[in-house]
Amino acid sequence: MVSQLPVRILGIAGSLRTGSYNYALLRAARDLAPPGAEVHLLDRALLAGIPPYNEDVRAQGEPASVTALKEAIRQADALLIATPEYNFSIPGVLKNALDWASRPPETSPFSGKPVAIIGATAGTWGTVRAQMHLRQVCQALNMFPLNRPEVLVAFAAEKFNADGHLTDETARQLIRSLLEELVRWAICLRRRP
Numbered sequence: 747m748v749s750q751l752p753v754r755i756l757g758i759a760g761s762l763r764t765g766s767y768n769y770a771l772l773r774a775a776r777d778l779a780p781p782g783a784e785v786h787l788l789d790r791a792l793l794a795g796i797p798p799y800n801e802d803v804r805a806q807g808e809p810a811s812v813t814a815l816k817e818a819i820r821q822a823d824a825l826l827i828a829t830p831e832y833n834f835s836i837p838g839v840l841k842n843a844l845d846w847a848s849r850p851p852e853t854s855p856f857s858g859k860p861v862a863i864i865g866a867t868a869g870t871w872g873t874v875r876a877q878m879h880l881r882q883v884c885q886a887l888n889m890f891p892l893n894r895p896e897v898l899v900a901f902a903a904e905k906f907n908a909d910g911h912l913t914d915e916t917a918r919q920l921i922r923s924l925l926e927e928l929v930r931w932a933i934c935l936r937r938r939p
């Protein structure tokens with residue numbers, strides 16, 4: 747059930763790395779959230795505790811980490827996923843978490859959920875290929891991804907300072923705009939019959 751204002755956004759980073767640029771992007775998003783929106787960051791310990799997907803394990807009872815992830819998704823009005831790019835796609839850690847939370851499909855917390863996608867890489871292409879794959883997964887999950895603006899942070903080493911603070915003003919402005927659009931999108935979807 748979607749709450750009234752503030753719009754609650756759950757930030758999920760697809761990286762467990764301590765110095766993760768993508769987690770740092772989410773921290774920036776939390777600081778840049780517009781009035782009327784709150785960005786809450788999913789605890790990465792929770793993500794790290796999710797076992798590799800196995801239908802036999804699920805049949806014996808859903809792991810507590812998965813139940814907690816699903817509940818966090820349910821509580822959110824919208825998701826903000828920051829994905830690294832691994833071999834032109836999304837990391838297994840992220841895909842595994844999405845797969846677990848999507849079962850059983852009848853009660854999936856993703857269905858009808860607005861989502862925005864961002865990503866950072868030390869490389870050249872700003873995670874564009876991973877983001878396109880993630881959009882395809884969002885379609886399978888019946889989520890509603892925001893189309894624009896695209897937030898593709900390339901050459902990340904130059905865009906964050908030593909403390910992991912996003913210093914690049916263009917990226918900061920894009921994240922601001924994205925969050926404004928995501929809030930509008932969440933409110934718009936909330937009003938649908």
Ligand SMILES: Cc1cc2nc3c(=O)[nH]c(=O)nc-3n(C[C@H](O)[C@H](O)[C@H](O)COP(=O)(O)O)c2cc1C
Nearest residue numbers: 761763766767768769830831832833834867868869
């Ligand atoms: C297995 C693996 C594959 C990778 N493949 C790509 C890739 O296809 N494109 C890319 O831009 N960076 C690639 N990278 C580099 C990551 O994008 C980079 O390590 C990034 O900082 C990871 O995100 P994080 O800082 O949030 O942990 C790869 C890294 C790993 C470990």
